[in-house]
Amino acid sequence: MICDNLAVNQKGHLTFCGHDTLALAKQYGTPLYVMDEDRIRENCRRYVQAMKEHFGPEALPLYASKAASFKRIYQIVKEEGLGVDVVSPGEIYTAALAGFPLEKAYFHSNNKTDEDIAFAMDHKVGYFVVDCQEELDAIEKEAASRGLRQKVLLRLTPGIDPHTYEAVNTGMVDSKFGSAIETGQAAQITQHCLGLPHVELMGFHCHIGSQVFDADTFVRSSEIMLTFIAQIQVRFGYLARELNLGGGFGVRYTQEDPFLDVDQEIARLARAMEEKANQMGIPMPQVRMEPGRSIVADAGLTLYTAGSVKKIPGYKNYVSIDGGMTDNPRFALYGSAYTVYNAGKMNDPVALTADVVGRCCESGDIIQKNVSLPATVRGDIVAVLTTGAYNYSMASNYNRLCRPALVMVTKDRSYVAVERESLAYLTQNDV
């Protein structure tokens, strides 16, 4: 099994966090997102402990809530002591409703509108991660009109390609995000920021990409950032207090993906950073990281009911499910690999290779190609693993499909965290 919260019971059914997935499908219906609360908490604790141990007590992981944003998740990460990364009024609003202490929130995005900036200040969001000078001036203006001093970090691009996939690479000089160190714009915006009375520069941020499997990429970006911090100190006499290294540790979607020991990688990163800071003659800044995927991905799976099983002799086979790119667009968008099982026939021999496809009127609506399955028939329950990140949060109502319910499980109970959408919900804004 790709994750230790999965197992097979005596009936040959897939279990998740100890729950029979067929029983969950029966109780709550399909398609169904299931999330393992215990696992989310374990993932949170792993980051909190590793960061505090290796970077010191001031270090803090921030949950990148774009990976999965709904009220309950903000309550869980609050209880686990993390901060959050939010990117929109919607995420800020959801966190606020959940009672998340927004002074521990970092507001991202490459285009914060004037309304967004005002909204975030209304909600007393602790930190703005500033993308560019134009945005910085807009924040200064709004803060001045309120007579406050807004804490900010400047997002910089260290000029690094993490070699994952293009849609998630963000640290290169030509990225739409941040201000580039290489072009001199990073130093320029820092100097400008230091002259503004209504913003308080707390430090710098960079995010190089997502699904990164070892600390090396972070070591490279942190060395560039620490060098920048040292140069800025010499040039402007400003010493950055915080260095935020963004998100990115990878997760196992399939057996081929490597295991990653978060504690070990963070320890390695911390050693390399301390060495670099010593070499540059600066104190270690307080470190922030923004894990999203690695907090929630392996804490989720999606259950579907199989419908038509189509065999095209000499060509290929299809197993259609009652969801698709509307609840998981990641294969359609990125060609992402997933592990797919017939959840009720875990011990049956492989009898079929098929593309598992969704119900949308679009041939790109594919969950995974060439899946090995046992004899699969209409009514079987199909499980897609590792769907806790960027599935619910990227879901749509294409074809006027309702988004699935999201059920949380712990070792001893299950409960609905997000209700299934209804047809009335779909039409509620239609005039």
Ligand code: LLP
């Ligand atoms: N911090 C920043 C500034 C980010 O842009 C991101 C992700 C994260 C943190 C969290 O990264 P993570 O730990 O989750 O790798 N929709 C794509 C992923 C887009 C990631 C965008 N930014 C996918 O489904 O793979």
